[in-house]
Amino acid sequence: xxxxxxxxxxxxxxxxxxxxxxxxxxxxxxxxxxxxxxxxxxxxxxxxxxxxxxxxxxxxxxxxxxxxxxxxxxxxxxxxxxxxxxxxxxxxxxxxxxxxxxxxxxxxxx
Amino acid sequence: xxxxxxxxxxxxxxxxxxxxxxxxxxxxxxxxxxxxxxxxxxxxxxxxxxxxxxxxxxxxxxxxxxxxxxxxxxxxxxxxxxxxxxxxxxxxxxxxxxxxxxxxxxxxxxxxx
Numbered sequence: 540x541x542x543x544x545x546x547x548x549x550x551x552x553x554x555x556x557x558x559x560x561x562x563x564x565x566x567x568x569x570x571x572x573x574x575x576x577x578x579x580x581x582x583x584x585x586x587x588x589x590x591x592x593x594x595x596x597x598x599x600x601x602x603x604x605x606x607x608x609x610x611x612x613x614x615x616x617x618x619x620x621x622x623x624x625x626x627x628x629x630x631x632x633x634x635x636x637x638x639x640x641x642x643x644x645x646x647x648x649x
Numbered sequence: 650x651x652x653x654x655x656x657x658x659x660x661x662x663x664x665x666x667x668x669x670x671x672x673x674x675x676x677x678x679x680x681x682x683x684x685x686x687x688x689x690x691x692x693x694x695x696x697x698x699x700x701x702x703x704x705x706x707x708x709x710x711x712x713x714x715x716x717x718x719x720x721x722x723x724x725x726x727x728x729x730x731x732x733x734x735x736x737x738x739x740x741x742x743x744x745x746x747x748x749x750x751x752x753x754x755x756x757x758x759x760x761x762x
Contacts, residue, residue, distance in 0.1 A: 573750050575750075575753075580756075580758075581755060581756065582753035582754050582755045583693075583739065583741075583751075584753070585751075585752070588750055628692070628693065630750075632749075632750070635681055635698065636683075636695065636698060637743075637750070638695075640692065641692035642693070
């Protein structure tokens, strides 16, 4: 079946550190891939997306590249800020439904 | 522009009481609508989705039900709440298939006591 696996958290980093959150997927077709972010007490917001192999999604300094050969969509940011503290969800979409990973909680220390 | 409204924001209900959470979308027609639950410390669980009025697909057997009485209205209900129904409930909408992500509402924090 279709699924998303992302690294378990929490991930704790100091401000200005480099961030990587790993995400791999299993899909029967050619999904679109997404990263969502959830700030405390809020709903999910779309952070970035990629719709085909080798596409790079980017937003707010975050990037992720759709790697078909490794079925991965790792999230990266070169210099994190305290305001990036949130839960990050990797997701794939095939047809009508999006399948989410379990989420990775990120803590950024000042 | 499209907006999604979800209410109430927080709700505390006793065990055995009924539940009704409402979600409405503005600025689009014939959206796909979704209800997710996020239990404490866990990921997102898809509960129901709908591709049209009166069309409801249930992803997991449970104590909840969903209805879509109008094109842009999606309601989550229960006749008798259980403690295990506590969680953060999120409504979302999307259009079409494939490339489009979902737009989420701000969520309802339900605590069953």
